[in-house]
Amino acid sequence: MRKIILSLCILLCAVGAYAQNNFQILVKEKENKSAINGVTILIKGTNQIAKTLESGIASFNNIPNGAQTFIIRNVGYEEQSLNITFPIQQLSPSIVFLSSSEDELEEVIISSTRTSRSIQNTPTRVETIELEEIDEKSNMRPANVSMILHESTGISVQQTSATSGNASIRIQGLDGRYTQLLKDGYASFGNFANGLSVLEIPPLDLAQVEIIKGPSSTLYGAGAIAGVVNFISRTPREKADFNFILNQSNVGQTNIGGFGMQRNKKFGYSILALANFQRAYDVDKDDFTELPKTKDFTIHPKLFFYPNERTTIILGNSFTKSDRTGGDIFVINDGTDANHRYFEKNTSIRNTSTLDFSYKTNGQDLLKVKTSFNFFKRGIAIPDYSFDGINYNSYTDISYLKNLKNHSLIFGANLVYDEFVEENQSPELSKDFTTKTGGAYVQHTWDVSEKFKLESGMRIDFVQYFNSYYSKNEAFLLPRISALYKFDEKWSSRIGGGLGYKTPTLFIEQTETFQYQNLLPLENVNAERSYGGTADINFKTNIGEDWMISLNQMFFYTKINNSTILLQDASNFFYFENTKQPVRSLGFETNAKLIFHEYFKLFAGYTFTNAKAEYLPFTQDIRLLPKNKLNLALLYEKERNFKLGLEGYFTDKQYLYNNLQTSPFWEFGFMAEKVFGKISIFINAENFTDTRQSKYKNVVNGSHLNPSFDDIWTHTEGRTFNAGIKLKL
Incomplete structure (x- = not known):
């Protein structure tokens, strides 16, 4: 027992x-x-x-x-x-x-490479700015995307006007004309519209931002020599989503906006509406504005139709109206008199209509048809001079994605029409210019193995550009190749390269600074051509259950031949011509991210850029370009509760157009956000150490009646504090 x-x-x-x-x-x-x-x-x-x-x-x-x-x-x-x-x-x-987490799903799928793959399996190197970071930066500047891009490694937003605040984007140190801006794959922001583009793209409806650095003309044609920035809009889901924001800053800016979206089985919609108001702001009391008096409004509705499970039709129309006046603050507030007469006024209207058609076959192949028409009208006025013009742009793209075992094939063709018409100008000085492009492309993505992915492509573009003085026909053959190799779960590497080109344009950063005065029409100027590539290595691992670390080291090189350069003749007229001396940009970017227990996040980014224009006498360094930049950000967050952030940015010395060098500088920012159910309250202190150019030297020179302005190389408005409230339903 x-x-x-x-x-x-x-x-x-x-x-x-x-x-x-x-x-x-x-x-x-x-x-x-x-x-x-x-x-x-x-x-x-x-x-x-x-x-x-x-x-x-x-x-x-x-x-x-x-x-x-x-x-x-x-x-x-x-x-x-x-x-x-x-x-x-x-x-x-x-x-x-x-x-399912909508935010996470939108972060990991890449559309800019046309294959809609996850970022982990895309051979082309694509950087993403995720919804969380977009939301954080939109708290700082709800009016536009300039803050999102300015604080990204390897990208700078270059201010081109001391009084109106116009700006353009630089990637890898190259001028803004070499970066192609897209909204949902549509190129509506180039040439004449370039100086105001980043100021007229609101962040409130964005799901993510995709950035391809290096030559990307094989994917998107002319203008993608330095890279592509694609702003991806949010798409509606069955669960309704409504977001509203109210923001006020100490520099006199007010932002009021909202975004909503929802869908059912057959129909869906999204709508963005945003109004921005800025009072004329003079921080250094020199009687000239650092921030112009501004009124602008954007409304962007979209309709989504789902006739069946395989078909999607999207109709959209984006309308933006902007009025910006800078200069002598007495003129802005009280009008001109004997001692005060200088102003700079920018008015613009932008309307973009789009149509997307997508059809999935039984074999999950995809037919896509995209077409858009963009109208952009801009007027610039200063005392005794005005410049007015209209840019018409149309874009049509048809592509077919064929999915086979371990292979993806894309065949496509597109037509692009771009026309600029100057108003109220004598025929001999008219800057009218037209570009017509017809192109065809093919791209092949091959999963050679679980570890090795290969992507190659070829585009041929036939381009005609002309005005009253000359006409050119050119053909461009644009190969591209990129590869991804995964050594193991922690280590991977990408390498890629290709050719690019840029058709001639009068509208660059330098001509923007003098409002296109005394600028002669283009004559006998040919397209610029480039080649280059990038290579990187990535490391990502978890340390225990609480730590995650990721590192990315990227190297880049681009060479531009047949560069168009701005010259001045004996009569003080400006004109463009091609030069045999190339422009070269090489360097590297280092990015590191450390996450502890999902609450503490530390980001660090360093950029070294050595860009030279060999046609420049004496000092060949590209102007307004620091060789060294450092970005640091520390974030503490409890999801849907609160968020605290501290940021620091170092910018090295830069050469000005007068061959003098600027001082290096630091800038710091702080942000906080607290969530109370569906309501969140946020505060930001941007550049709270008050780094600004007027502390080093006066930005405005000469008399009030005939002022001149220095090159802009850092903040002009100084420290900025803002606070607001967001409502999410």
Whole structure:
């Protein structure tokens, strides 16, 4: 009898030990209740990690006694936790339902390479600015995307006017005309519109920003020598989403805006509306504005039609009206008199209509048709001079994506028409110019293995550009290749390169600074051509369960031949001609990210740029370009609760157009946001150490009646504080 009792005790103990040491979790999709494969589950405080199988079940063995927390994570889903006290007797797996995370899904899919792949499997190097960061930067500057780009590694927003604040984008140190700006794949911001483009793109409706650095003309044609910046809009989901923002700053800026979207089975919509008001602001009391008096308004509705599960039709129309007046603050407030007469007034109207058609076949191939028409009218006025013009731009692209086993093939063709018409100008000085482009392209993405991905492409463009003085026909053959190799789960590398070109334009940073006065029409100027590439290496790993570190080291090189340069003749007229001396840009970017317990996030970015224009006498360094830049950001966040951030930026010396060098400088910023359910309140202190150019030297020279202005190389408005409220429904 004793032996029987002893045997039973041993058996019960064994069962108890088994019950307390083994555990199973079944993970399902909350909406359709289907099992999810590949979900990562870890036990907090231990090194035990498991992944779900095709059945959705993950198993753990030898779990210590006591309270244990299981963390369930998967890309595209909201993180869940499960608290269990051991020992426990489990008769069936514990079920956990995961809800899809819209923000996460929008972050990881790349559309700029046309294949709609996840970023981890895209051979072309694409950087993304995610929804979380867009939301943070839009708190600082809800009016436009300039803050989002200015604080990104390797990108700078170059102010071109001391009084009106117009600006352009530089990538890898190259002028703004070499970067192509896109909104949902449409190029509506080049040439004449370039000086105001980043000031007229609001961030409120953006899901993410995709950046391809280096030659990208194979994908997008002319103008993508330095790279491409594609602003991706949010698309509606069945759950309605409404966002409203009210912002006020100490420099006199007020922003009021809203964005809403929703869809059902057959129809959907999204709408963005934003109004911005800026009072004339003179921080250094020299009677000239650092920020112009501004009124602008944007409205952007979209309609989505879903006739069936395979077809999507999107109709959109974006309208922006802007009025900006800078200069002598007495003239702005009270009008001209004998001692005050200088002003700079910019008025613009931009309207872009778009149509997208997508059809998926049975084999998940994709036919896409995109077409747009853009109208941009701008007027510039200063005392005794005005410049008015209209830019018409139309774009049509047809592509077909064929998916095969381990292969993706894209065939496409597009037509681009761009015409500038100057108003109220004598025929001999008219700057009218027209460009017509017809192109065809093919791109092949090959998954050679799980570790090696290869992408190659070819475009041929036939371009005609002309005005009253000359006409040119050119053909451009544009190959491109890029590769991704994954050494293991932690290490990977990308390398790529290609050719590019840029058709002639009068509208660059230098001509913007003097409002195109005494600028002669283009004559016998040919397109610029380039070649270049990038290479990088990436490292990402988890240290324990609380730390994550990622590093990216990228190198770049671009050479531009047949560059167009601005010259001045004996009669003080400006004109363009090609030069045989090239422009070269080379350097590297270093990015590091450290995350602790998902609450603390440290970002660091360093850029070294050595860009030279060999046609320049004496000093060949490209002007207004620092060789060294450093970005630092520390963020502490509890999701849907509060957020605190501290940022620091170092900018090295820069050469001005008079061959003098500027001083290096630091700038710092602070932000905080607190969430109360559907309402959040935010405050920001941008450049709170008050770094500004007028502390080094007067920006405005000469008399009030005939002033001249220095090159702009840092902040002119000084420190900025703003606060606001957001409502999310």
